[in-house]
Amino acid sequence: MPAVSATDNCLIIAGYVVGQCEMRTSPAGVPIGRFLLEHRSSQMEAGLAREVYCRIPVVACGAPVANVVCDLVPGEAVRVRGFVGRANNREGEYRLVLHAAHIEIFNAD
Amino acid sequence: MATLILRIAVPSPLDRTFDYLPPPDCDLSALAPGVRVRVPFGHRDVIGFLVGTADGTAVVPDALRSAHAILDAEPVLSAETLNFLQWAQRYYHHPPGEVLATALPTLLRQGEPAIPPDIPVRWRITAAGREALAIGTALRRSAGQRLLLEHLAPYPAGLTTVSLRTTARNPSAILRTLRAKGWVEPHAAPGPENPPNPCSRSNLARPVLNEAQAAAVAAVVAELDHFQAFLLEGITGSGKTEVYICLIEAVLARGRQALVLVPEIGLTPQLLSRFNERLPGPLAVMHSGLTDRERLNAWLLARDGLARVVVGTRSAVFAPLRTAGLLIVDEEHDSSLKQQDGFRYHGRDLAVMRGQQLNIPVVLGSATPALETYHNAQRGRYTRLSLPERVGGGRESPIEVVDLRRQRLTEGLSQPLLARAGEHLARNEQVLLFLNRRGFAPVLFCHECGWLSQCHHCDARMTIHLRQGQLICHHCGDQRAVERACPLCGSVDLRALGQGTERLENALQTAFPDIPITRIDRDSTRRRGSLEVLLAGITAGGARLLIGTQMLAKGHHFPDVTLVGIVDADQGLYGIDFHASERMAQLILQVAGRAGRADKPGTVLIQTHQPGHPLLQILVSQGYPAFAAATLAERKAALLPPFTYQALLRAEATTAEQATAFLRAGLALAETIADGVELLGPAPAPMERRAGHYRAQLLVQALQRQDLHRFLDLWVPRLRAKKRDQRVRWSLDVDPIELY
Numbered sequence: 001m002p003a004v005s006a007t008d009n010c011l012i013i014a015g016y017v018v019g020q021c022e023m024r025t026s027p028a029g030v031p032i033g034r035f036l037l038e039h040r041s042s043q044m045e046a047g048l049a050r051e052v053y054c055r056i057p058v059v060a061c062g063a064p065v066a067n068v069v070c071d072l073v074p075g076e077a078v079r080v081r082g083f084v085g086r087a088n089n090r091e092g093e094y095r096l097v098l099h100a101a102h103i104e105i106f107n108a109d
Numbered sequence: 110m111a112t113l114i115l116r117i118a119v120p121s122p123l124d125r126t127f128d129y130l131p132p133p134d135c136d137l138s139a140l141a142p143g144v145r146v147r148v149p150f151g152h153r154d155v156i157g158f159l160v161g162t163a164d165g166t167a168v169v170p171d172a173l174r175s176a177h178a179i180l181d182a183e184p185v186l187s188a189e190t191l192n193f194l195q196w197a198q199r200y201y202h203h204p205p206g207e208v209l210a211t212a213l214p215t216l217l218r219q220g221e222p223a224i225p226p227d228i229p230v231r232w233r234i235t236a237a238g239r240e241a242l243a244i245g246t247a248l249r250r251s252a253g254q255r256l257l258l259e260h261l262a263p264y265p266a267g268l269t270t271v272s273l274r275t276t277a278r279n280p281s282a283i284l285r286t287l288r289a290k291g292w293v294e295p296h297a298a299p300g301p302e303n304p305p306n307p308c309s310r311s312n313l314a315r316p317v318l319n320e321a322q323a324a325a326v327a328a329v330v331a332e333l334d335h336f337q338a339f340l341l342e343g344i345t346g347s348g349k350t351e352v353y354i355c356l357i358e359a360v361l362a363r364g365r366q367a368l369v370l371v372p373e374i375g376l377t378p379q380l381l382s383r384f385n386e387r388l389p390g391p392l393a394v395m396h397s398g399l400t401d402r403e404r405l406n407a408w409l410l411a412r413d414g415l416a417r418v419v420v421g422t423r424s425a426v427f428a429p430l431r432t433a434g435l436l437i438v439d440e441e442h443d444s445s446l447k448q449q450d451g452f453r454y455h456g457r458d459l460a461v462m463r464g465q466q467l468n469i470p471v472v473l474g475s476a477t478p479a480l481e482t483y484h485n486a487q488r489g490r491y492t493r494l495s496l497p498e499r500v501g502g503g504r505e506s507p508i509e510v511v512d513l514r515r516q517r518l519t520e521g522l523s524q525p526l527l528a529r530a531g532e533h534l535a536r537n538e539q540v541l542l543f544l545n546r547r548g549f550a551p552v553l554f555c556h557e558c559g560w561l562s563q564c565h566h567c568d569a570r571m572t573i574h575l576r577q578g579q580l581i582c583h584h585c586g587d588q589r590a591v592e593r594a595c596p597l598c599g600s601v602d603l604r605a606l607g608q609g610t611e612r613l614e615n616a617l618q619t620a621f622p623d624i625p626i627t628r629i630d631r632d633s634t635r636r637r638g639s640l641e642v643l644l645a646g647i648t649a650g651g652a653r654l655l656i657g658t659q660m661l662a663k664g665h666h667f668p669d670v671t672l673v674g675i676v677d678a679d680q681g682l683y684g685i686d687f688h689a690s691e692r693m694a695q696l697i698l699q700v701a702g703r704a705g706r707a708d709k710p711g712t713v714l715i716q717t718h719q720p721g722h723p724l725l726q727i728l729v730s731q732g733y734p735a736f737a738a739a740t741l742a743e744r745k746a747a748l749l750p751p752f753t754y755q756a757l758l759r760a761e762a763t764t765a766e767q768a769t770a771f772l773r774a775g776l777a778l779a780e781t782i783a784d785g786v787e788l789l790g791p792a793p794a795p796m797e798r799r800a801g802h803y804r805a806q807l808l809v810q811a812l813q814r815q816d817l818h819r820f821l822d823l824w825v826p827r828l829r830a831k832k833r834d835q836r837v838r839w840s841l842d843v844d845p846i847e848l849y
Contacts, residue, residue, distance in 0.1 A: 026593070026601055026603045027549070027550075027553055027573050027575060027591045027605045028578070028590075028591040028592060028593040028601075028603065029578070029591075029593075030601045059602070061602065086557075087557075088556070088557050
């Protein structure tokens with residue numbers, strides 16, 4: 001099996017901010033922002049058009065991305081690029097979380 | 110003719126004395142036990158103590174060496190002190206040289222002559238200093254300097270650096286600054302040490318004793334001419350200090366000296382300044398915060414009888430007294446009275462013994478007596494005197510329990526506590542929150558993988574200190590920067606778990622943004638003089654939040670505090686050590702005693718997840734005497750001290766195996782002689798690894814004290830004689846107050 005590289009885990013997803021963003025700073029001073037992203041779009045699957053809908057938690061660690069999260073308001077449209085990882089290491093839980101490397105605010109209208 | 114042989118106790122870990130020939134040209138008739146002798150010891154010269162002489166020796170003549178010199182004409186250890194120390198040495202099974210050395214100030218141990226100090230330099234305020242004080246703006250930013258100047262102002266003849274210690278922990282540094290500004294000047298003062306001054310003691314109104322205080326004073330005064338131990342059990346604010354002062358005055362009136370042991374002098378400047386105000390000086394003050402020279406001077410003042418009152422921490426129990434008349438141990442339950450390394454003596458227990466040898470009364474004072482003392486009072490060995498009322502008729506503050514279960518907590522603070530704090534602050538009163546954990550939080554952990562900030566050298570987690578950005582181990586002192594990312598999984602989502610005083614401060618700043626906050630713990634008082642500045646801020650009055658560890662719990666008088674919150678009472682309820690609940694109760698009541706001391710009634714709130722805990726219930730609803738009775742009943746049923754007598758053999762080594770092997774060998778040595786004693790272990794210490802060493806222990810327990818000591822007398826020499834693994838360090842602790 002060929003080696004898996006960092007670029008093999010990349011997700012770009014756009015949608016709306018659901019609810020309030022949560023901001024904190026780790027004891028070492030790293031700012032951490034979290035919010036829930038709701039995505040809706042039309043996609044083609046097996047040659048047919050269909051609607052998709054999902055929600056995924058986004059975590060933004062470090063000043064560049066966390067500062068963006070800090071200013072987000074509920075309902076705002078964002079496009080997030082980053083990698084996905086397990087939300088925690090608890091046995092049997094496989095929820096995913098998107099670790100943002102870049103967040104772009106765009107006008108959805 | 111047989112030559113005279115000197116028996117010398119040399120400060121060394123060897124449990125014996127050494128024989129020497131007298132130095133050449135020595136006047137043998139002038140030799141008295143207790144003088145210091147400079148002797149060759151191995152390849153170096155050391156200072157030992159003459160404990161006796163003999164006509165012969167078992168040492169082969171060729172190996173017998175001559176002492177270099179006798180250092181004293183008059184013994185530095187009087188016959189009384191020597192006798193007392195030798196008793197202590199036998200009781201605690203500690204090498205004689207080290208025990209004798211403990212009793213002396215460092216400079217005497219190093220061979221400094223024991224001659225009285227010159228008249229100390231006194232400092233007085235200059236005209237420019239008075240001006241600066243009057244204007245005030247010049248001193249706005251330096252509370253320490255202002256305090257010192259204010260203190261000096263009423264003394265035209267000036268004060269010595271030592272007596273200024275009641276105002277500032279390091280007066281010398283502040284005096285230097287003030288002198289550079291021309292605000293104070295030194296002068297060599299003739300005349301008496303503490304000259305009377307316009308607003309001094311003579312003019313201070315003597316508080317009138319209440320009935321209980323007067324009865325206590327009368328009871329002790331009636332027995333001043335012989336030994337009797339008293340337990341002075343007075344609730345916080347009941348005026349124990351006033352009783353001490355009256356007793357000391359009675360003793361001084363008989364031309365004798367009084368010795369007062371206090372737990373931590375640096376923390377109780379108020380007690381010292383009251384003594385200074387009320388008692389004729391000079392006061393000999395002895396504690397570890399003094400310079401070596403100051404300690405020697407205090408020692409000489411006491412020995413020569415110039416200081417009629419000696420105040421000091423535990424080691425002052427060995428102070429030389431020319432005409433001892435009374436021993437007082439304040440806060441006798443306090444664990445700082447017990448020395449925890451080297452010569453592990455208990456200052457209170459030794460004070461009782463010394464009182465017995467001197468045939469003078471000993472007064473043990475506390476609001477929350479140690480259970481050992483309580484037990485002795487119950488069985489009539491100590492006379493119990495109680496002060497059940499607060500001076501001025503105030504009541505003890507009621508204690509309420511806040512059940513934390515299912516409560517929404519803000520950084521460890523419940524809504525009821527925050528709401529009540531708000532009410533008291535709104536009335537311009539002060540609120541004290543007690544949390545016996547310094548730092549920001551006791552644990553750093555990874556939210557993603559569960560990693561914990563383990564210390565590399567101890568079985569403990571490192572505490573987060575956010576201001577310094579460091580993780581610090583409170584057991585070995587090791588520190589490192591707070592990790593940016595989890596060392597295990599790389600996540601930056603690290604979180605602080607639990608509360609420390611720093612975190613509490615942050616939370617309260619958010620909850621009460623307009624209220625000034627004073628945090629008192631070891632971190633906030635590290636700089637000399639900073640404690641005094643913080644305390645001055647509190648005494649200035651006005652709404653204020655006080656946050657503190659046990660440093661804040663002891664002896665301070667905060668007249669404006671009307672609400673005390675104990676943030677986490679659960680720490681002490683389920684400790685592995687059987688002393689834990691006693692400590693918790695004492696601490697809770699000591700802290701509670703800070704509330705409502707003046708004319709304002711106080712309230713105490715205890716936050717706990719265990720509101721139904723039987724001991725906590727008894728403590729809150731029935732008070733300390735009921736708590737003590739219940740705990741003593743438990744101890745009796747479980748055959749624990751004070752119903753049994755213990756000694757703890759501790760061993761530590763770089764592997765657990767080495768430490769345990771030593772203890773197993775110790776157990777084997779005990780087999781044939783363990784009569785009336787029980788040996789438990791070896792077992793690992795409650796926290797097995799500390800600072801890279803594995804620690805284990807062997808507990809010796811007996812129903813009769815004589816049995817324990819008869820056994821130790823036989824066992825300890827065998828332990829010392831045994832050829833053992835040099836990598837193991839061991840110690841024996843008689844009457845241990847904690848299991849490691």
